Amino acid sequence: MKLSSLLIALFTIVFCTLPFSGFSQDSISKKYTSTKKGKFFISWGGNRETYSKSDITFKGDNYNFTIKDASARDKPKGWHIDYLNPTRITIPQTNVKMGYFISDHYAISFGVDHMKYVMNRNKDRIIDGFINLPSEEAGSVYNGTYNNELFNVSEDFLKFEHTNGLNFAYLEFARFDDISSIFNLPNTDKFQVNLTEGLGGGILYPKTNTTLLQKDRYDEFHLAGYGVSINAGLNFTFFKHFFIEGDLKGGYIDMPDIRTTSNSSESASQHFFYLQRIISFGGIFRI
Numbered sequence: 001m002k003l004s005s006l007l008i009a010l011f012t013i014v015f016c017t018l019p020f021s022g023f024s025q026d027s028i029s030k031k032y033t034s035t036k037k038g039k040f041f042i043s044w045g046g047n048r049e050t051y052s053k054s055d056i057t058f059k060g061d062n063y064n065f066t067i068k069d070a071s072a073r074d075k076p077k078g079w080h081i082d083y084l085n086p087t088r089i090t091i092p093q094t095n096v097k098m099g100y101f102i103s104d105h106y107a108i109s110f111g112v113d114h115m116k117y118v119m120n121r122n123k124d125r126i127i128d129g130f131i132n133l134p135s136e137e138a139g140s141v142y143n144g145t146y147n148n149e150l151f152n153v154s155e156d157f158l159k160f161e162h163t164n165g166l167n168f169a170y171l172e173f174a175r176f177d178d179i180s181s182i183f184n185l186p187n188t189d190k191f192q193v194n195l196t197e198g199l200g201g202g203i204l205y206p207k208t209n210t211t212l213l214q215k216d217r218y219d220e221f222h223l224a225g226y227g228v229s230i231n232a233g234l235n236f237t238f239f240k241h242f243f244i245e246g247d248l249k250g251g252y253i254d255m256p257d258i259r260t261t262s263n264s265s266e267s268a269s270q271h272f273f274y275l276q277r278i279i280s281f282g283g284i285f286r287i
Contacts, residue, residue, distance in 0.1 A: 032240040033188040036101040036176060038286060041109075043245060045095045045280025049074040049115050054272035056119070056160065057129075058212060061265055065129025065146060067153060070270075075116040075163055093165070095278050099172070107174050111200070113249075113276065115166040121159065127151040131213070139213030156214060160260075160268070162206040164219070168227050168253070170202030176235065194235040196245070201228045204253060210260040210268075218261045225255030225271075233278070241283050249276040 053069040076093060093116050099109025128148045133140040142157060177195045180188050204227055209219045233247030254271040 031187075031189045033178070033192050033237065036104045036107070036284075039101045039284050040098070040287060041101075041107070041243075041282055041284040042098040043096070043243070043280040043282030045245075045278055047093045047095055047113065047115065047276045047278045048076055049093070049117075049277075050275045051117060052273040054270045056268055056270040058158075058260065058268045059266065060261075060263070062133050063129070063131040063213070065127055065131060067151075067158075068126040068128065068148075070125060070153075070160075071120045071123070072117050072272075073120060075118050075161075095276075095280055097172075097280070097282075099174070101176075105175055105177065107176060109172045109174065109198075111170055111172060113166075113168040113170070115162075115168065115274070115276070116164075117162040117166045117206075119153075119158075119160040121153055121155050123153055124150050125153050127153075133213065137214075139215060142213060155211075158213070159209065159211040159217075161209040163209050164207040166253075167205045167207070167221075168202060168229075168251075169205060170200040170227065170229065172198045172200035172229075174198030188237075189240050190238070192237040194237065196231075196233045196235050196247070198231045199229070200231070200251075202226065204255050206255070206258065208258055208260070208268075212260050212266075215261050218259060220259060222257070222259040224258045225253065227251055227253040231276075231278075237284065241285055243282050243284060245278075245280050245282065247276070247278040247280070249278060250274065 051072045053071050055066050055068050056070050057066040074093060094114045095111065097109050097111035099107045101107045126148055127146045130145045131142050133143055175197050178192060179195050180193050183193060185191055203223060204225045205221060206224050207219060207221045211217045229249055229251030231247050231249035233245055235243050235245040237243040252273055256269045258268040260266050260268050
């Protein structure tokens with residue numbers, strides 16, 4: 001199942017339950033927002049990313065080399081209808097999360113961060129290793145032994161992007177604290193402010209767009225590695241059931257098995273740190 005189809009099905013199931021959830025609880029509690037235990041939540045939003053530099057190693061039958069201190073950027077789409085278009089919601093940089101409060105302060109959740117990673121090309125980088133392709137292959141023009149030499153990483157030599165995307169599927173354990181009293185907000189059923197912190201871990205399932213040594217382009221989903229994350233944010237809840245949340249999320253990604261060509265013996269590996277800035281919208285309810 002494609003990622004977009006999975007997300008559409010997830011939203012359909014959850015949001016169809018919204019009209020029937022939570023409202024009967026008002027009669028048995030002073031404020032709906034006075035307790036979180038037993039509630040579900042779901043959110044959808046967008047992100048921007050910053051990545052640390054990384055060494056990227058490429059291995060194949062006739063080559064083994066490392067590009068050192070490769071830099072990368074994200075690929076933002078800005079304010080766009082694709083964030084709401086069910087058939088194109090996985091095209092922008094997006095975040096989806098759904099979770100359950102196991103107590104008034106702690107929640108467990110599952111989420112997918114759809115990030116985008118574009119290695120900067122046409123830059124001079126240090127390269128170390130060797131390339132020894134058969135002479136009939138176009139990429140043989142790069143044959144040689146490289147001993148930490150300065151090399152121009154042109155688009156003809158390498159295009160390397162996790163643009164559909166750098167998909168991080170994770171489980172998260174988070175804490176929520178109602179800090180509305182700091183702002184003298186007496187009726188949290190109308191407006192509530194929560195401080196959130198979380199720890200997460202999961203898998204990286206990128207769809208890596210690669211053109212390497214003038215070989216045929218490759219762009220398929222593949223389980224490439226793992227990631228861990230930590231985040232903190234502010235959650236603003238309106239009228240008991242709706243919220244806007246802003247988060248700073250940082251983490252570490254290690255991908256030892258990135259597919260680069262249709263030949264399974266050829267791969268890349270890299271590890272790096274990242275920082276996300278996330279704005280998301282969601283709902284909280286009981287079933």
